[in-house]
Amino acid sequence: xxxxxxxxxxxxxxxxxTTEAVRLAAKLARGRGARSNAxxxxxxxxxxxxxxxxESLEExxxxxxxxxxxxxxxxxxxxxxPDISFDRSINPYRGCEHGCSYxxxxxxxxxxGLSPGLDFETKLFTKLNAPELLRGELSDPAYQxxxxxxxxxxxxxxxxxxxxxxxxxxxxxxxxFNHPVGIVTKSALVVRDLDILQEMAKKRLVKVAVSVxxxxxxxxxxxxxxxxTPGKRLEALGLLAAAGxxxxxxxxxxxxxxxxxxxxxxxAAAHAVGTREAGYVLLRLPLEVKxxxxxxxxxxxxxxxxxxxxxxxxxxxxxxxxxxFGRRMTGTxxxxxxxxxxxxxxCSRLGINRDKIxxxxxxxxxxxxxxxxxxxx
Numbered sequence: 001x002x003x004x005x006x007x008x009x010x011x012x013x014x015x016x017x018t019t020e021a022v023r024l025a026a027k028l029a030r031g032r033g034a035r036s037n038a039x040x041x042x043x044x045x046x047x048x049x050x051x052x053x054x055e056s057l058e059e060x061x062x063x064x065x066x067x068x069x070x071x072x073x074x075x076x077x078x079x080x081x082p083d084i085s086f087d088r089s090i091n092p093y094r095g096c097e098h099g100c101s102y103x104x105x106x107x108x109x110x111x112x113g114l115s116p117g118l119d120f121e122t123k124l125f126t127k128l129n130a131p132e133l134l135r136g137e138l139s140d141p142a143y144q145x146x147x148x149x150x151x152x153x154x155x156x157x158x159x160x161x162x163x164x165x166x167x168x169x170x171x172x173x174x175x176x177f178n179h180p181v182g183i184v185t186k187s188a189l190v191v192r193d194l195d196i197l198q199e200m201a202k203k204r205l206v207k208v209a210v211s212v213x214x215x216x217x218x219x220x221x222x223x224x225x226x227x228x229t230p231g232k233r234l235e236a237l238g239l240l241a242a243a244g245x246x247x248x249x250x251x252x253x254x255x256x257x258x259x260x261x262x263x264x265x266x267x268a269a270a271h272a273v274g275t276r277e278a279g280y281v282l283l284r285l286p287l288e289v290k291x292x293x294x295x296x297x298x299x300x301x302x303x304x305x306x307x308x309x310x311x312x313x314x315x316x317x318x319x320x321x322x323x324x325f326g327r328r329m330t331g332t333x334x335x336x337x338x339x340x341x342x343x344x345x346x347c348s349r350l351g352i353n354r355d356k357i358x359x360x361x362x363x364x365x366x367x368x369x370x371x372x373x374x375x376x377x
Contacts, residue, residue, distance in 0.1 A: 032063060033099030033225050034117040035295040040110030041287065063122045065097055067160055070125050075133035076148070083329050086182065089152035090134065092166035094125035096154040098186060098227040101296035102253055105153045107287040116288040121226075124160060131169040138177045138366065145364040147180040157187035159226060171196045174205070176367055180359035184209045184250065186224065188232040191239045201245045204360040209248035209279070210237050212266050214259045222300045234273055241274030246357045252281040254339055256311035257304060258297075263339070264346045271350045278352045280343050282315060282331040290320040311335055 039045065077089050095109060099121040106116035114123055127133075137143060150156050156167040174181050175196055183190065183206070190197075190208060200206040214220050215230045228236070240247045249270035254260050267278055285293055297305045315331035316322040322331070330340055347353050 031099075031225055032118055032121055033101040033103075033223070033296065034106075034121065034292050035299055036292070037063075037115045037118040038288070038291075040113060040115055041107075042110050043113065063118050065122050065124060065160070067124050067126055067164075069128050070094075071129050072127055072133065074137065075127065075130050076137050077152075082325050084149075084152075086147055086149040086152070088146060089149040090130065090156075090170060091151070091153045092127050092130045092156055092164075092170060093154050093158060093160065094127075095120050095123060097121055097124060097159050098155055098224055100186075100224045100227065102223070102255070102283055102285070102289065102293045104284045104286055104289060106289050106292060108153065110288070117292055124158075126160065126164050126166065128164075128166070130166050131173050134170055134173050135176075138173070138179060141366075145177075145179055145361040147182055147359050147361075148174070149182050149184065151184040155185050155187060155227075156183065157185045157189040161187075161189060168193055168196070171200075175200050178203060178205060178363035178365055180205045180361060180364075182207050182209065182359070184211065186211045186213075186227040186233065188228040188236040191236050194239065194243050194245075197240070197245050198243045201243070203363050204357070205363065207246040207248060207277075207357060207359060208240050209250050210240075211250040211252050212270065213252065214262055215265055215269060216259075216262075219259065223296075234269055237270055237275050238273030241276075246277070247275045248277040248279060249275045250279050250281070251343065252279070253283040254280055255283045255308065256315060256335060256339075257308045258301065260339055263342050267343075267346045267350060267352060271352060276352055276354070277356055278343075278347055280339075281329050282336060282339065283312060284328060285312070285321045286323060315339075 075090055077091065079087060079089070094112065096103065096105065103120070106120045109116045109120040109123075112123075112125070114120070138145075150167065150170065156170075161167050171181070171193055173179075181200070185208070190210070197206050197208065210233050212230060212233050213224065217229050217231070220227070220230050237247050237249060247270075249266065251263055251266050254263065263280070270278065283293075294305075294309065297308060301308070313319060314333050315336040317332055322328060330336060
């Protein structure tokens with residue numbers, strides 16, 4: 001095996017890279033989502049695997065998950081996007097082992113000098129000091145509480161959470177401060193924290209959104225190889241709802257001609273287990289994601305890949321992606337409009353989104369800190 005270095009060229013549209021490098025990486029990446037591991041966009045050189053003719057590829061080990069500890073100085077991330085309902089979030093992990101081929105967070109791995117491809121799902125970073133940082137930031141007298149989104153970028157309940165338990169520790173801090181939080185996940189591991197979530201729900205401090213992309217376990221396995229099965233996600237929604245925790249089903253992402261036929265079925269299944277709120281997001285393909293998703297689609301669904309990619313362009317004004325505020329989540333054009341109306345009509349028939357629960361900041365308090373003088377009144 002040799003490594004080839006070449007200058008990076010800008011990507012144009014949906015090039016289907018059928019090069020030897022993609023095929024070789026795919027052999028080493030069984031059970032993963034991405035089919036390649038191209039260098040990030042900030043690197044001066046790109047690196048690709050090429051068989052040297054001596055069958056040395058067979059000697060290479062498969063991609064394994066490695067976890068790297070990091071110690072950031074802050075944990076709350078602020079945003080001013082008009083497309084989302086929160087202005088602050090926490091991501092205890094960088095990268096995500098779920099391996100969703102379409103994940104819009106993949107390009108962030110380029111900031112670490114790593115590939116948004118296989119590196120994103122195999123080289124993970126854990127913010128070990130996240131709970132302590134959060135306690136410090138919430139204790140600041142100038143801090144003004146608003147709902148924190150937990151898992152806005154990468155899944156807070158991905159597999160390594162079983163070992164590191166950072167998400168649970170963060171919830172313990174938020175519960176201590178009576179601080180509202182909205183959780184987004186694809187994992188059934190969220191029910192592990194029912195004890196904390198149930199108490200927070202009594203004070204209108206928590207809402208849990210579970211993403212259900214498809215009800216087809218084979219498609220889910222191919223598209224989201226290490227996430228919970230659709231059945232487990234629906235079961236988690238049911239357990240959360242039964243415990244009195246407000247739940248939302250996210251039909252996200254909706255991919256034209258791949259899973260959009262399931263919109264009504266997913267909403268009905270979630271409603272049947274007690275979920276009364278829902279949202280959707282049309283597939284987004286920023287930066288490197290468009291190539292990673294195109295490679296996956298061509299390998300997993302070669303019979304319909306061209307049709308899917310064509311429809312995606314139709315919903316994005318002829319482009320692979322449109323990052324314009326007000327359009328990036330829902331798309332434009334007749335096909336995108338139809339998806340939106342189908343979602344709304346299905347919700348209306350089921351009574352979903354009729355009454356949306358708003359989280360409260362009224363109970364927020366700063367517990368006395370060690371060495372702090374208690375107020376007299």
